[in-house]
Amino acid sequence: MEQAPAIIKNNDQSLKTCILYEVLEKKPIFDSYRNFCNLVGQDAMEYPEFEFWYYRFYHGQVDFDYDRSADPVPKTLMDIPISSLYKITEHLDTVERTYLRSMNKAIKDIADSHAPSFDKMEITAYGGCSMEWRLDNNAFHCYRKNKGCVLQKPNGSKIKSRDSYLKIISSFEKLESCELTFSKFENEVQFRRIAEALGVEIPFGPLQIIKHRYQIPESNEYLEFKMEDEDHSSSIKIVKIR
The missing domain is CATH 1.20.1280 (Monooxygenase)
Known part of the structure; x- marks a missing residue:
């Protein structure tokens, strides 16, 4: 019985018989294709080919020997x-x-190529081993697993990656504003180092609020930074100024 899928896969008439069976069962085409692949293998027939025969049989044209060579090339x-x-x-x-x-x-x-269509983005990192980000009310979660990582989408589906690290590349080319909040328990933010990286003149003594306007290279636009140190958390607010 283990050889049955291989026998069906190598026989064109048998493949079409399986498709006809799915049509007679009155199953939706996507469910039918999934059943078909589970039976004979994922590489037995591409979906466009399956779709052609499915709808041909569905409309009563049960001719297994129909020659498709004269048909127009299907569009994708x-x-x-x-x-x-x-x-x-x-x-x-x-x-x-x-x-x-x-x-x-x-x-x-x-x-x-489209500008982001969300109003708010929240990013949370957990000790370098997992990360969660929200686009409005849609949550994505990425976590390390073995030598790679797994991305879970808002609908619950998961995608495995071979990458062994988590990386975010942020760009303000299209985003208008951003706010980062850090828990001091998890991440001690050193404002002086951040301010120095921005080229801010830092006064002596404790720092609670730092404001700085950074000009975007080769542009008349600016990024306005406001960094605030509070008792239990620290925040960085960035707004694009035109």
């Missing part, structure tokens, strides 16, 4: 003009774009 998502894809993706929210950008590099570039 990447055949849509870039301008149209841009129009489509601009109506997606941030989480939907996150799912879309994982398809391939071309789609990723289009999804990333």
Whole structure:
């Protein structure tokens, strides 16, 4: 019985019989394709090919020997003009774009060309071994596992990565403001070192509030920093000024 999937996979008529069975069971096409792959293997047939035969059988055209060579080459998502894809993706929210950008590099570039569509972003790091960030009410969680890490999306699905580290690259090219809050119990923020990195003239004595305006290179825009040291936490607020 273990050889049955291999026998079916290597027989075109058997593959089409399996598709016809799914149609007769009146199962949705995505569920049918999942069942089909579980039976004969993930590499037995690409989804577009499965979809063609599924709908052909669904409409009563049960001809296993139909020759597709004369048919027009089927279109794919990447055949849509870039301008149209841009129009489509601009109506997606941030989480939907996150799912879309994982398809391939071309789609990723289009999804990333839009300005962020969220109002608030919160990032929390836990001792360097895990990280959580929220885009409005949508939470993402990333944690180390073995020699890689796992990303959990808002819908609960998980993606495994071979990367053995967690990294965030922040850019203020599109973000208008950002606020970072640090618990002193977890992370002792040294304002003097941060201020020195920004080129701020630091007065002697204890520091509670530091304000600084940083000009973005080759731009007339500024980032306004306000760093405040409180009893149990420290905060850094950054706002873009035009």
